[in-house]
Amino acid sequence: RARRSSDEPVTIFEAGMHTQTLQALQLESELRAALRDGGLTVHYQPIVDLHSGAPRSLEALVRWQHPQKGLLSPLAFVALAESLGLIHELGMQVLEQVCADIVRWRKLFGSDALPPVSVNLSARQFQVVGLTTDILGTIARHGLPIEAVRVEITESALAEPSGPAAAMLRTLRDAGMKVMIDDFGTGYSTLSYLHTIPCDVLKLDGSFVRTLADTPRLGTIVRRSIELAHDLGMTVVAECIESPLQHDLLLAMGCDYGQGYLYSRPLPAEGIAGLLRDAPPP
Ligand code: C2E
Ligand code: MG
Ligand code: MG
Ligand code: MG
Numbered sequence: 001r002a003r004r005s006s007d008e009p010v011t012i013f014e015a016g017m018h019t020q021t022l023q024a025l026q027l028e029s030e031l032r033a034a035l036r037d038g039g040l041t042v043h044y045q046p047i048v049d050l051h052s053g054a055p056r057s058l059e060a061l062v063r064w065q066h067p068q069k070g071l072l073s074p075l076a077f078v079a080l081a082e083s084l085g086l087i088h089e090l091g092m093q094v095l096e097q098v099c100a101d102i103v104r105w106r107k108l109f110g111s112d113a114l115p116p117v118s119v120n121l122s123a124r125q126f127q128v129v130g131l132t133t134d135i136l137g138t139i140a141r142h143g144l145p146i147e148a149v150r151v152e153i154t155e156s157a158l159a160e161p162s163g164p165a166a167a168m169l170r171t172l173r174d175a176g177m178k179v180m181i182d183d184f185g186t187g188y189s190t191l192s193y194l195h196t197i198p199c200d201v202l203k204l205d206g207s208f209v210r211t212l213a214d215t216p217r218l219g220t221i222v223r224r225s226i227e228l229a230h231d232l233g234m235t236v237v238a239e240c241i242e243s244p245l246q247h248d249l250l251l252a253m254g255c256d257y258g259q260g261y262l263y264s265r266p267l268p269a270e271g272i273a274g275l276l277r278d279a280p281p282p
Helices: 015-037 078-083 087-109 123-127 131-141 164-174 191-196 206-214 216-231 244-252 269-278
Strands: 040-049 055-066 070-072 117-120 149-154 179-184 201-204 235-238
Touching: 015 055, 015 078, 015 087, 040 087, 040 269, 055 087, 055 269, 078 087, 087 117, 087 123, 087 131, 087 149, 087 269, 123 164, 131 149, 131 164, 149 164, 164 179, 201 216, 206 216, 206 244, 216 235
Parallel strands: 055 117, 117 149, 149 179, 179 201, 201 235
Antiparallel strands: 040 055, 055 070
């Protein structure tokens, strides 16, 4: 939005701005094309039982197979999709691929052996009135039980416990879906109103895991957070576990599940099929 008052200096046009604008416009049209032509793909990262190391669920993470730039991380385009109003379209394409992959895996490995898959929801998607209908409808259309899919949402989207986002999560939970709070500890809503958030699984943000070994006082907070989550009937996943030391610390703190490069990087669907084939039965 252009805003200019009489005493404000007028911005002088810079050559660099021109190039930046052109690049932004190009990325925008390329993203629209990717959404139109099926250019997005989904990778999966296992979430393992910290005791046994066995995969217990999978997180779906979107990737963009860019024609020139190669495989792009969501950090390079999710915010753009949000600002262009395309994030719900993106999210639904991810859910479509996830459901199709689950259907394929269930045929290969049987439905009992298959861990549930969580998809990330953007806070912006809670502004879409038909969000819960779209999600539940897609899962049903693929003939999957509701437990096959979970949603991950950051706490910031739930800043208002009585707002529309919380109501939508309640609708999903009433239908039998598990809700996970992503990046827990980074937002504003802290432990004090965890009890107001309708959720089943807490994902402890990677920033805590990273500094855990060097910061004993942080350990106390993490340990107590895990206890509190358990008392509220939730389970806890620690994100970004990269070292055996981090694994051991979190296990000793009573954490249930872990996710990170120590166990597996996010893998394409074929890689996950291999992993599921080798995984011990639950
Ligand atoms: P997130 O949901 O917190 O996902 C975890 C991120 O941590 C992933 O990054 C994953 O690759 C990375 N990660 C996992 N283990 C490790 C580790 O041991 N070390 C380090 N350094 N990183 C690890 P990724 O795939 O780049 O995704 C980044 C973010 O993009 C996600 O964070 C999520 O917020 C967003 N995102 C991904 N897929 C989707 C999607 O389908 N829809 C929406 N709205 N957002 C998505
Ligand atoms: Mg996530
Ligand atoms: Mg996370
Ligand atoms: Mg994150």
